[in-house]
Amino acid sequence: MKHNHGYTTGSCAAGAAKGAAYGLFQGAIPDTVDLTTPADVKLKLSLIHRRVGKDFAECAVRKYSGDDPDVTNGCEVYVRVTRSEANGIRFMGGDGVGLVTKPGLQIPQGEPAINPVPRSMIKGSLKEVLGKHGGLDISVSVPGGKKLAKKTFNGRLGIVDGISIIGTTGIVRPMSLDSFKVSLLCGLDVAKAAGHDSIVLVPGSIGETGFLKHFNISKYQVIQMSNFVGFMLDEAVKRGFSNVIIGGHPGKLAKLIRGDFNTHSSKSKPANDVLIKIFKRENLSTAVVNKLNDSSTVEGMVEIIKEHNDMQVFDRIADDVQSAADRNISSKAKIGTILFDMRKNIIGVSKGFKDWQRSL
Numbered sequence: 001m002k003h004n005h006g007y008t009t010g011s012c013a014a015g016a017a018k019g020a021a022y023g024l025f026q027g028a029i030p031d032t033v034d035l036t037t038p039a040d041v042k043l044k045l046s047l048i049h050r051r052v053g054k055d056f057a058e059c060a061v062r063k064y065s066g067d068d069p070d071v072t073n074g075c076e077v078y079v080r081v082t083r084s085e086a087n088g089i090r091f092m093g094g095d096g097v098g099l100v101t102k103p104g105l106q107i108p109q110g111e112p113a114i115n116p117v118p119r120s121m122i123k124g125s126l127k128e129v130l131g132k133h134g135g136l137d138i139s140v141s142v143p144g145g146k147k148l149a150k151k152t153f154n155g156r157l158g159i160v161d162g163i164s165i166i167g168t169t170g171i172v173r174p175m176s177l178d179s180f181k182v183s184l185l186c187g188l189d190v191a192k193a194a195g196h197d198s199i200v201l202v203p204g205s206i207g208e209t210g211f212l213k214h215f216n217i218s219k220y221q222v223i224q225m226s227n228f229v230g231f232m233l234d235e236a237v238k239r240g241f242s243n244v245i246i247g248g249h250p251g252k253l254a255k256l257i258r259g260d261f262n263t264h265s266s267k268s269k270p271a272n273d274v275l276i277k278i279f280k281r282e283n284l285s286t287a288v289v290n291k292l293n294d295s296s297t298v299e300g301m302v303e304i305i306k307e308h309n310d311m312q313v314f315d316r317i318a319d320d321v322q323s324a325a326d327r328n329i330s331s332k333a334k335i336g337t338i339l340f341d342m343r344k345n346i347i348g349v350s351k352g353f354k355d356w357q358r359s360l
Helices: 009-026 116-130 145-149 177-193 205-214 229-238 250-258 272-281 286-293 298-307 313-328 351-359
Strands: 032-036 042-046 048-052 056-062 076-084 089-093 135-141 198-202 222-224 243-248 334-340 346-349
Touching (some): 009 032, 009 056, 009 076, 009 116, 009 135, 042 056, 198 205, 198 229, 205 222, 229 313, 250 272, 250 298, 250 313, 272 286, 272 298, 272 313, 298 313, 313 334, 313 346, 313 351, 334 351
Parallel strands (some): 198 222
Antiparallel strands (some): 334 346
């Protein structure tokens, strides 16, 4: 089966910059431009919304994500190239492109969120058309970008008012985990740059909103890890965080006890059997264990245990998750675990979590 490669917002911006450079230099913008991406894939990009003015030219490229539809698929990336008195190339964020407000990312605070690879692709495009050129201002905008940004990680990375112009290879590979993992790592980098030495890793929004509801810590310390528990633990250790708290629903986190550090359902079966083993070990009555055995979901198990007032068993489960994570990173950071039910109530905490809480 042949997959369709898409191309990144960075490639769109580089293609539009090339078209606009032709407009500025030759007075007319072509219908299409050729672009060679850093992955050495050649693209032919159609140019739309072409305009040539006195000292500027602008056009746009429509984003195409191939078989990997993402939130930016179909958006239009506009680039305006304007002659300027200043020397060299200046990047300006237009409407819908975010502004970096926190340290720790690849782009300094106060700059538009146009990442290093797209910046160098844009510069390369301009050089191809203009050779040596005087000062140029490059303004990139994405109509509707503010709205799209709400569906991305930008808000929690301190990128405001729009999307980021991203891409390391220039093409989007189907089901590309790379860009997703990179956005998760940005969260670690922002927390590190803000000077935090403890972070909270959660699979998703249940853990995140649960944690922020119960504890008074910076939202930049709570980082979603999706299913990549092992990957994010390693990366947190590499960055030197001394405390790592893992928080979330036991349905996800109990999988770590089995040694499954990628918790995606395609890689790791449900945690019911792991939990049943613990319930037996902790001497819950046979009648309760039978009832638990009949529950198809872990949340159902939580409800049954609530009815029978055996909730302290979840502290033991949290301890087991903590031990598994601790082994996984060879004790290179202090680990604590906290478990929430689907309604974001705290149902269990590990010994390491209690130690961390005392230190707050």
